[in-house]
Amino acid sequence: MHSNAANKQRFSYAAILGRKASPARHMAKILMAAWMILGMATQARAVVEQVAPASSQLICFSSFCNDNGTYFDGTPPFPFSKKYTFDSAQAWCSFATWTYSDRALEGRFLAFYTCGNFAFALISASCPIPTTNPGALYTLNPSSGMCEREVNQYTIEFDPALKGSSTIAIEPSASQATYVRVTNSITKQPQAGVQIRIRVDVESGSGGHEHHTDRPKGTLTGTPCAAPEQACITATTDDDGKAGFTFMSTIVSGIHTFTAACVNPTCTNEDSGGQIHVKVEGLEQIPVSSFYTLQLPNRDTNHPSTHFLTKKASGKLYDIAMFYYVYTYLQSKQGVIPDFVLNDASLKWGGVLDCFLTCANSVAWGASHHEHRRGTVVDVKANGTPGSIMYENQLRELAVLEDVDIGDAHGNGSGRHFHIRLNGKKE
Secondary structure (H helix, E strand, C coil): CCCHHHHHHHHHHHHHHCCCCCHHHHHHHHHHHHHHHHHHHHHHHEEEEEECCCEEEEEEEEECECCCCCECCCCCCCCCCCCCEEECCCCEEEECCEEEECCCCECCEEECCCCCCEEEEEEEEECCCCCCCCCCCCEECCCCCCEEEEEECEEEEECHHHCHHHCEEECCCCEEEEEEEEEECCCCCECCCCEEEEEEEECCCHHHCCCCCCCCCCEECCEECCCCCCCEEEEECCCCCEEEEEEECCCCCEEEEEEEEEEECCCCCCEEEEEEEECCCCEEECCCCCCCEECCCCCCCCCCCCCEEEHHHHHHHHHHHHHHHHHCCCCCCCCCCCCCEECCCECCCCCCCCCCCCCCCCCCCCCCCCCCCCCCEEEEECCCCCCCCCCHHHHHHHHHHCCCECCCEECCHHHCEEEEECCCCCC
């Protein structure tokens, strides 16, 4: 015995095809059924998007009747007649005591079907360039008066982990695998075989860098986009509607933003909400203390805030500065208390501190100030001027007790300083 579902299915096909039909009629019904199925598939796949025309113009012409009194529809454009005027406020052509009004459409000619001279109107319009997927252009539909285009009812979005308050954070010079996904917004099913384009950029001013020219954006694994476009790849979605890729960060910290768009077929949206934060986690502003001072403003205007350390490193800095202050309190300090001035530590998100304005042999975005990347190192002024370390031997003795590495002084002249490794080792 057949199931009810099977009976219903046989009945449905029979209703479409017919059990007793001529071969020609049978073929016609098969074609009709195929057309219906194709129509349903198209309906599930595409949608008509409408926008108002960017501009429109109503042009007035003149026309005539034949000698026998019948309407003569000549070949446009008809000679423009000053008898017919265009009222831009009302959008109609007027002649004598009558008017004709119609919010007409491109390619449609309007006239009074009576003999004698009468107005002949033509509407022309231009459609705007789409802001999303501009390759799929609008055309004016004569039936609706709207600019329209058929777009696939697909949507594209990044891995949710790249969005919102739970944005992924990775360290400089690290990598992160992620994906974008395309779904049919009608059927809610993943869409395979969609060609997509993914771009990466980096926010100006992020990561503590106030310069942006030629800033590295990181790299994406995949097929590079056509030259000269950079930091861009193309990919194709798999059976799960996903296109995976890997982002490789550079030595520079910052907020990296991602944009994904469908190339073929198009989607109803572009997703520009993906982010990855490239940073060293857990860095904090060096707290204010009476045992040391911060050199402000920073001479490096590209990096005005470089006083960030890990919590543990800040604790060690406080201890050694306090002991140095107590140890040298009764000593002559040239009228400066405390004589413990801090310059560079790390940027707020760590990463390379490319101090090319103030550091020798440094270039923008280059690997310089090598150990100032993770919030464990701080420079202390030691150039012999007021405010610099006056008792170097005592500082070294205290450093040993705190398991802090000072090493030799760095720099020359006014730039001489101690490079204090607060974790006791070279990074």
